[in-house]
Amino acid sequence: MKKILIPTDFSENAWNAIRYAIELFKNEECVFHVLNTYTPAIASSRFMAASIDGATLENGARSRSEGGLKKVIDRIAQLYTNPRHRFKTSSSFSFLVDEIKVMVEELDIDLVVTGTKGASGLEEVFMGSNTVRIIKSIQNCPVLAVPQYFKFITPNEIAFATNFNRFYTKSELRPLREMAKSFNATIRIVHVQNEIKALTELQQFNLSMLRKYLEDVEYFVHTVSELNSISKTLEVFTEELDIHLLAMLNYQHSFLEKISREPVIKRVAFHTQVPLLVIQESGMQSGPQNKNEKLAEISS
Structure with missing residues (x-):
């Protein structure tokens, strides 16, 4: 059974990558691990920090992450009913690349599929791309980058x-x-x-x-x-x-x-x-x- 990891930030760009992966492996037995990572917002001043509970911030971020993943799975269920495919979600209080590295190692992931906007040739935007960071950091697993508007x-x-x-x-x-x-x-x-x-x-x-x-x-x-x-x-x-x-x-x-x-x-x-x-x-x-x-x- 093929194990596919798909990070998502709940954007349409990320959704397109999910759809592409489902179509690409429609004839294979697969487990799709849909990942969202979150870090609570940091208070912008010491005055705000004094009045905001860190645990409350984390709980709110986790709730949004878990809720977003549930919507993704519901959306998949409405469009696809492939008995060969199973879906698991992971909501993690972590940085994206760090969590991908952990999951690739622990779950023996076969492929990471990620969406990429690739809309700008500017060095600053290019170097800031999540896709670049994933490819730079994930050394033991192939990465499939799917352009934002590419249809399968x-x-x-x-x-x-x-x-x-x-x-x-x-x-x-x-x-x-x-x-x-x-x-x-x-x-x-x-x-x-x-x-x-x-x-x-x-x-x-x-x-x-x-x-x-x-x-x-x-x-x-x-x-x-x-x-x-x-x-x-x-x-x-x-x-x-x-x-x-x-x-x-x-x-x-x-x-x-x-x-x-x-x-x-x-x-x-x-x-x-x-x-x-x-x-x-x-x-x-x-x-x-x-x-x-x-x-x-x-x-x-």
Whole structure:
């Protein structure tokens, strides 16, 4: 049984992510954990603080959280009656990312699904995004970010953006393969280059291993020239090939560092018009492995 965690702040953006997840896994046995976190409002002055009971503030916040979750479950029940699906709610006096990390670990969550507005390219807004913080902090579980207005389409065309500079493991590619198998989807491996040129020896090796791991699903390799920016190139690519899901691997040690240096994630991840599946690295370094590590992976 698949275990899906969906954080919600009771916005329509979060509701769209819930609907997408329900539709995406309609043919699978699932437990959906719907999470809302809350922190009581802090009194704005010492005069107010003296007259307000902290317990009263917390109780009020908890009541709003629990009431909001009940409305979400009632709304789901009105629209969906899938016997394969069960729903559990969690109201937690905690910070969102902290609670997600705890639940992913304790409940062995398979996937975190979150809504993302992605409406602004401003650095301040981008860096403040809950989605960014979730992906930065959740290291042992894939995250699916669903754009605010995206309506569910069966993902039978999946793009996987890569530059072939990294050696992928089977475990890292498992979410991508499982998604492709579940929907009998075609994987479009897309490599964006400033100028079209031959792959290096390392890139060729990593591509050959990628082909090996994907041999039981249909895939194609696309090398495309960059159009102004990588983000614009991928936007055009997803539109022209009618891509329904974009997948990337988050393999930098510091996601913040990756944001500042990697335009693919910075400009596409939370502004793309299709859902983004971010696959976390499985404890590997971002650089080339040593020979023994590669041989062990190849022979497994």
